[in-house]
Amino acid sequence: MSETRDRIGDTLLAVENVSLAFGGVRALSEVSFEIREHEILAIIGPNGAGKSSMLNVINGFYHPQDGAITYKGNKRKQMRPHHAAATGIARTFQNIALFKGMSTLDNIMTGRLLKMHRNFLWQALYWGPALREEMEHREAAERIIDFLEIQSIRKTPVGRLPYGLQKRVELGRALAAEPDLLLLDEPMAGMNVEEKEDMCRFILDVSDEFGTTIALIEHDMGVVMDISDRVIVLDYGRKIADGTPDEVRGNPAVIDAYLGVSH
Numbered sequence: 001m002s003e004t005r006d007r008i009g010d011t012l013l014a015v016e017n018v019s020l021a022f023g024g025v026r027a028l029s030e031v032s033f034e035i036r037e038h039e040i041l042a043i044i045g046p047n048g049a050g051k052s053s054m055l056n057v058i059n060g061f062y063h064p065q066d067g068a069i070t071y072k073g074n075k076r077k078q079m080r081p082h083h084a085a086a087t088g089i090a091r092t093f094q095n096i097a098l099f100k101g102m103s104t105l106d107n108i109m110t111g112r113l114l115k116m117h118r119n120f121l122w123q124a125l126y127w128g129p130a131l132r133e134e135m136e137h138r139e140a141a142e143r144i145i146d147f148l149e150i151q152s153i154r155k156t157p158v159g160r161l162p163y164g165l166q167k168r169v170e171l172g173r174a175l176a177a178e179p180d181l182l183l184l185d186e187p188m189a190g191m192n193v194e195e196k197e198d199m200c201r202f203i204l205d206v207s208d209e210f211g212t213t214i215a216l217i218e219h220d221m222g223v224v225m226d227i228s229d230r231v232i233v234l235d236y237g238r239k240i241a242d243g244t245p246d247e248v249r250g251n252p253a254v255i256d257a258y259l260g261v262s263h
Contacts (some may be wrong), residue, residue, distance in 0.1 A: 072087065235258070
């Protein structure tokens with residue numbers, strides 16, 4: 001990870017005292033942290049700690065009652081998901097959200113929609129500039145297929161793929177948007193050891209080769225310690241630790257909350 005750490009830059013996104021509640025249930029309470037350029041940040045904590053809620057705030061699915069987020073120097077109280085996507089934030093989900101009847105290639109092509117500029121008339125004619133644009137986006141999708149080593153399933157409907165490959169296709173669709181910030185919600189949930197090893201390798205490659213900033217939620221502590229530059233720990237909606245994997249692993253508050261060990 002040392003090469004990646006050498007490339008870590010300034011703050012890309014800052015979460016400032018964000019609080020979120022649903023009725024009387026407080027999902028997040030005055031949470032603050034930064035995500036820095038080119039780093040891999042892991043967000044961990046017990047079930048119900050507020051991890052997915054935090055990602056949903058960052059990309060605009062949830063709007064916090066208090067606090068703000070500063071992204072690329074622009075401070076905001078809330079953002080719509082389409083605006084987040086247009087400004088370089090891509091997301092995968094805990095439960096796979098793919099078009100099951102469509103092929104791998106077509107699913108990845110949907111990640112290019114915001115990059116397509118020709119109007120409906122050009123697309124309907126499928127001629128001239130629209131045809132050239134379609135070919136350019138298809139080439140970009142094919143490069144992602146090669147990068148993720150899924151050439152053999154490019155024409156296969158994703159509903160017929162095993163779970164681990166579906167997760168890889170979902171990563172490909174997010175990468176197709178060429179994000180500056182990639183949010184991964186439990187990208188290795190439900191995978192076997194070999195599938196996890198493959199996904200870890202691809203996440204590291206995305207960081208190294210594309211320079212993409214990554215924030216991920218993950219329960220496998222071995223994975224977190226292996227691939228993360230920094231770790232944020234949430235418990236009952238509050239941040240209780242922020243540091244390197246080694247610093248967090250030895251933090252008594254984290255041990256109490258995450259492992260259930262009393263002192």
